Amino acid sequence: MGADSPPSSSSTAPVAGVGAKNTVKQYHRIVVGFLLGFFVVLVLYTTLSSQFGSRTAIGVLQSLSAVRTDQATGAAPPLPSSNTPSNLAQEEDGGHKNDKPNKTEEEHIQDDAHRIGKNNQSEAKLDVNNNGQNAEKTGQPAANDASDRMEEELIRQEIDQGSNKNDTIMEPAATAPRKPICDLSDPRYDICEISGDARTMGANRTVLYVPPVGELGSDGQEWSIRDQSRKHLEFVNKVTVKSLNASQSLAAPECTSRHAVRALVFAMNGLTSNPWHDFSDVLIPLFxxxxxxxxxVQFLVSDLQPWFVDKYRLVLKNLSRYDIIDFNQDGGVRCYPHVTVGLRSHRDLGIDPARAPRNYTMLDFRLYIREIYRLPSAGVSIPYKEANSNAAAAAPGAPAEQLQRKPRLMLINRGRTRKFVNFPEIVGAVQKAGFEVIPIEPRRDLSVEDFARTVDSCDVLMGAHGAGLTNFFFLRTNAVMLQVVPWGHMEHPSMAFYGGPAKEMRLRDVEYSIADVESTLYDKYGKDNPVVSDPESIHKQGWQLGMRYYWIEQDIRLNVTRFAPTLQKVLQMIRE
Structure with missing residues (x-):
């Protein structure tokens, strides 16, 4: 065939191959151009939307991932962090910001989530503003399978990354329901605990709680409690505690002083002035x-008693490093991060370790009191043994009878009720038994510091059932409390109020119950009167009648002969 002959079919193959390659290259250029245009538009939109307060496409995707995460866990979607651009409305409402999200924007995000969640949808299109503009309108073919698959993969990666972030950072922590401010359930005391914005107004005997904005409701709450350990004492004045509602919080009084420390509001009046009640009703509950x-903690004391503050100043200063505030006379508005109103109490002159912080016991309290008054530590023996041990060390080889110091017994005589009418005779009997006697009649003006050191120097504290025995807090471990129990079935209160606490504090308790003839009630009413012959019938008529006869009217004429074996028992315990 000549040179001018038409080309055969085989000669057209290279031309077709070149055409196919050009087609593929053109296809690739279209895909790359589409993707490049898509990302250019996306970047431009992100830049513009951040300037005008709208969410970016990636922000929508991350919000979407948070929605999915929360739907899986059942929790509400978290709010964006403070450094994330948002359209949250910030309206001033009584000085607080209202951070509610824009409802239209939330609905828009949910719509996007619904569309993008369809993994097999070939035309996944991402709306990025409330006007429904399509970010894919770039002039490229709308139905391109390769670009759709690549776009879906990118979206999937963004969702996965957003889910991981939300799982570790953005998921809101579960919050426990807030407990009521005041607890009135205990039979002995009422107590209120306020954490947050607490404001005290002593002149009005009022404590306010201003809840955070998110907790403000239409209903406030109010309590009125006696801020001491005995909730039923009518002559302890009440303190009002209020939790404000939304409208009340707007008119809440402004703080005149702010404090970083917490505060305790409690009363010093009541049955105080009696040492037993001083400790049982105030000092142990304070502890x-x-x-x-x-x-x-700072003490805001309602019905402040200056004599109480002076008498127990060392205890009060140790429990609080701050000035005591006379609550009733305090005209300002003090603001604290936490305020407690009232005193916890477990029982009369007692501590229940299961209910106490750090499982405190009565032994802890006794050792605490001894430490405050700078008495010897718990490891030091009772004075009798310590003195004889020191004497033996100072004079080795000396006869024991020359070294032994007598055990020392403090004999308390009450001034008015249940007093020993034959006190000098009792002093002689105690000395005859082998004790050194320190007779004493407690008075309010006695210095607690000096008296504590005197009690500490004794091995035995003896007295009739009554407040004077409260000084057993100053005894050393293994010292003896010798309690004379009056007539009238008084064994139970004697054990409950003194004997039980003494044993809990590692003291040794010895009780001597008097006979009917040792009571002055025998002389006054005669042996056949129910007051003497049948005390139980008196107690059944009410505690007031029992109090009248056996606590108030009765004095004691101790039979020293009958009492002598008890003294020998105590002497043997000391020497063991």
Missing amino acids: ITTRALEGE
């Missing part, structure tokens, strides 16, 4: 309520 705070 239970505040000891674990290590002094980081």
Whole structure:
């Protein structure tokens, strides 16, 4: 065939191959161009939307991932962090910001989530604003399978990354329901605990709680409690505690002083002035309520008693490092991060370790009191043994009878009720038994510091059932409390109020119950009167009648002969 002959079919193959390659290259250029255009538009939109407060496409995807995460866990979607651009409305409402999300924007995000969630949808299109503009309108073919698959993969990666972030950072922590401010359930005491914005107004005997904005409701709450350990004492004035509602919080009084420490509001009046009640009603409840705070609490005292503050100043200063505030006379508005109103109490002159912070016991309290008054530590023996041990060390080889110091017994005589009418005779009997006697009649003006050291120097504390025995807090471990129990079935209160606490504090308790003839009631009413012959019938008529006869009217004429074996028992315990 000549040179001018038409080309055969085989000669057209290279031309067709070149055409196919050009077609593929053109296809690739279209795909790359589409993707490049898509990302250019996406970047431009992100830049513009961040300037005008709209969410970016990636932000929508991350929000979407958070929605999916929360739907899986059942939790509400978290709010964006403070450094994330958002359209949250910030309206001033009584000085607080209202951070509610824009409802239209939330609905828009949910719509996007619904569309993008269809993995097999070939035309996944991402709306990025409330006007429904399509970010894919770039002039490239709308139905391109390769670009759709690549776009879906990118979206999937964004969702996965957003889910991981939300799982570790953005998921809101579960919050426990807030407990009521005041607890009135205990039979002995009422107590209120306020954490947050607490404001005290002593002149009005009022404590306010201003809840955070998110907790403000239409209904406020109010309590009125006696801020001492005995909730039923009518002559302890009440303190009002209020949790404000939304409208009340707007008119809440402004703080005149702010404090970083917490506060305790409690009363000093009641049955105080009697040492037993001083400890049982105030000092032990104060220990239970505040000891674990290590002094980081300020006392706001309602019905402040200056004599009480002076008498127990060392205890009060140790429990609180701050000035005591006379609550009734305080005209300002003090603001604290936490306020407790009232005192916790477990029982009369007692501590229940299961209910106490750090499982405090009565032994802990006794050792705490001894430490405050700078008495010897718990490891030091009772004075009798310590003195004889020191004497033996100072004079080795000396006869024992020359070295032995007599055990020392403090004999308390009450001034008015249940007093020993034959006190000098009792002193002689105690000395005859082998004790050194320190007779004493407690008075309010006695210095607690000096008296504590005197009690500490004794091995035995003896007295009739009554407040004077409260000084057993100053005894050393293994010292003896010798309690004379009056007539009238008084064994139970004697054990409950003194004998039981003494044993809990590692003291030895010895009780001597008098006979009917040792009571002055025998002389006054005669042996056949129910007051003498049948005390139980008196107690059944009410505690007031029993109080009248056996606590108030009765004095004691101790039969020293009958009492002598008890003294010998105590002497043997000391020498063991």
